[in-house]
Amino acid sequence: MIEVEALKKSFFVHKKEPGLVGSLRSLFVRKRTEKVAVRDVSFRVDEGEIVGIVGANGAGKTTLVKMLAGIIHPSAGSAKVLGYVPWERDDELRRQIALIMGQKAQLWWDLPAADCFLLLKEIYKIPDAQYKKTLDYLVDVLRVGDELNVQIRRLSLGERMKMELIATLLHSPRVVFLDEPTIGLDLTAQRAIREFILQYRAEHRPAMLVTSHYMEDIRRLCPRILIMREGEVVYDGSLQRVIDKYADSKLLRAHVRPHAKPVVMPPTLAALGDVVECSEESVCLRVPRDAVATASARLLDHFDVVDFAIEEVGIETIIERIFLAKGDVA
Amino acid sequence: MSTFAHIVSVEARTRLSYRGAFWFNAAFGFMSDFGVVFFVWTAMFAESGHAEIGGRTLSATINYYLLVALLGRMVRGDRFEGQISADIYEGGLNRYLVFPYSYFRFKYAQRLGQMAPEFLKSVVFGVLAISFVSFESAAFTVGSVIMGLGAVFVANLVFFLIMTIVHQVAFWADNVWSLDVAVWFVASLLGGWMLPLSVFSEPVRAWLEVLPFRFLYDFPVRVLMGEIGAVEWARGIVVVAVWCIALALVSRWVWRRGQRRYTGVGI
Numbered sequence: 108m109i110e111v112e113a114l115k116k117s118f119f120v121h122k123k124e125p126g127l128v129g130s131l132r133s134l135f136v137r138k139r140t141e142k143v144a145v146r147d148v149s150f151r152v153d154e155g156e157i158v159g160i161v162g163a164n165g166a167g168k169t170t171l172v173k174m175l176a177g178i179i180h181p182s183a184g185s186a187k188v189l190g191y192v193p194w195e196r197d198d199e200l201r202r203q204i205a206l207i208m209g210q211k212a213q214l215w216w217d218l219p220a221a222d223c224f225l226l227l228k229e230i231y232k233i234p235d236a237q238y239k240k241t242l243d244y245l246v247d248v249l250r251v252g253d254e255l256n257v258q259i260r261r262l263s264l265g266e267r268m269k270m271e272l273i274a275t276l277l278h279s280p281r282v283v284f285l286d287e288p289t290i291g292l293d294l295t296a297q298r299a300i301r302e303f304i305l306q307y308r309a310e311h312r313p314a315m316l317v318t319s320h321y322m323e324d325i326r327r328l329c330p331r332i333l334i335m336r337e338g339e340v341v342y343d344g345s346l347q348r349v350i351d352k353y354a355d356s357k358l359l360r361a362h363v364r365p366h367a368k369p370v371v372m373p374p375t376l377a378a379l380g381d382v383v384e385c386s387e388e389s390v391c392l393r394v395p396r397d398a399v400a401t402a403s404a405r406l407l408d409h410f411d412v413v414d415f416a417i418e419e420v421g422i423e424t425i426i427e428r429i430f431l432a433k434g435d436v437a
Numbered sequence: 438m439s440t441f442a443h444i445v446s447v448e449a450r451t452r453l454s455y456r457g458a459f460w461f462n463a464a465f466g467f468m469s470d471f472g473v474v475f476f477v478w479t480a481m482f483a484e485s486g487h488a489e490i491g492g493r494t495l496s497a498t499i500n501y502y503l504l505v506a507l508l509g510r511m512v513r514g515d516r517f518e519g520q521i522s523a524d525i526y527e528g529g530l531n532r533y534l535v536f537p538y539s540y541f542r543f544k545y546a547q548r549l550g551q552m553a554p555e556f557l558k559s560v561v562f563g564v565l566a567i568s569f570v571s572f573e574s575a576a577f578t579v580g581s582v583i584m585g586l587g588a589v590f591v592a593n594l595v596f597f598l599i600m601t602i603v604h605q606v607a608f609w610a611d612n613v614w615s616l617d618v619a620v621w622f623v624a625s626l627l628g629g630w631m632l633p634l635s636v637f638s639e640p641v642r643a644w645l646e647v648l649p650f651r652f653l654y655d656f657p658v659r660v661l662m663g664e665i666g667a668v669e670w671a672r673g674i675v676v677v678a679v680w681c682i683a684l685a686l687v688s689r690w691v692w693r694r695g696q697r698r699y700t701g702v703g704i
Contacts, residue, residue, distance in 0.1 A: 118700060173531070173701045176531075176534075176535055177534060177535065178530075178531050178534050178535070178699075178701045179699055179700060179701050180696065180697050180699075196534065198537035198538075199537075201535060201536060201537035202537045204535070205535070206531070206532075206535050208531065211528060211529075211531065211532075213531075213532040215447075215451075217451045217454070218447065218451060222447060222450075225443070226443060226444065226447055229439075229440040229443040229444075230440055230536050230537065230538045231536075231537065232440075
């Protein structure tokens, strides 16, 4: 459904020196530098697949999405979405794709959501019966029936994002681009949006590209991820494989009885692993995977432990390591 | 209802829902548009001692400006609210580029919708003006009113096309506000909003005949006043239609080039 081959996008940005002299000089001469936002990116996404794009700020995630949604032209390379070149903006393609931008409201602020949806019905030429059925379904799943006749500007951020989702999916797109769909939302709203996306995907099987800085979005939604660093895709594969490769340690977390003396003289904690946290009531150690059993046994032997847990290293930590690493990830 | 008509309707309803802005803007807009020129021209006639300036008496000049104020609102609206340059700067263009619908058709439909309150204001103040001002120099007929409204419709389209091109400069420049003001000033000066075109010299008027600006204010007002007959009106409509085609082609060319520079900032 989405095929991308050696896609590249570079921008020219003007630079201005600071201060009054710099401002005066810029009236006559401006320095221009090329910034490569996306370089030689290739991948494909099939029907029903949700692919997460992960990367630090400025990695090129949004630029890539904008090219595939047909908003901007690439500097080089090719891409096909449903067999169409996206930036040629064929109406037939635009009727089958959707883009949601978490950082940018797309609905009309002065209108109630119901009026916005009617306008979109006209724009996408959605038949009456299909419109009613889809709208009823989306409103029911997202539980926003009571807010339909409220002006968009008067809705909370979470309600607005739900309305944006409805607007995006009203025409039952076959390809959906979700750029930071949960940004700024509270945990409850984030979870509701994620559950909705999964349910929608199970029932309609669109191809979805998701960018997010919230690793929980990526973990819950995307079995496959693209990791972008400085415009390049440095990893394209399963999320689990990255975790397996980069999560070479686990966290041992023990809560000990307050003020209890060690049962026997403890070994130096540092000898068991990296001490992440150590207080009167709890101990947290990061230990290599092959030393988890030994270290656990020794902790349990030497302390009066009331609760004990073995945790995976957070995905945020793993991804952060990849951002900071050099070279390919795979 | 077609998509175009739906957009017009939605925009009109939105605009009309701001009751306070409607009356405030109407009252102060007309007072400033008409009040200033009324006192300026009254003083100019008094100071000059002439019975006529640019071929018009004081009464005819006042009639002309009253109609410019009334029709001008329907031509230009509340300046240019298409916000094309803002869409380009702030990335608002993104959502329209994803729609299977022409961006400019959408914007033009919005603009016609925005005209609804302007049309109402003009009707309300037009009725008030007829009640209190003598239109002795105007020869209103059913024909002149119909042709005048047709001329206003075309003038609105010309204004839209001119400003559309100006605002697309935002693809290249960081700010088009000053250019917008400059073009609006030129259009107002050469279109008959600031001065009746009859005050210009003969060679200048000959140039103005072939430029699009006079069709913005002078042409519709004079048609409505009965100064332009059916034949001259039809000839004017042909000239302005040619201008519309030319401006649309330029706009299309600018749009295609601008698209390649568009970065979709704001997201």
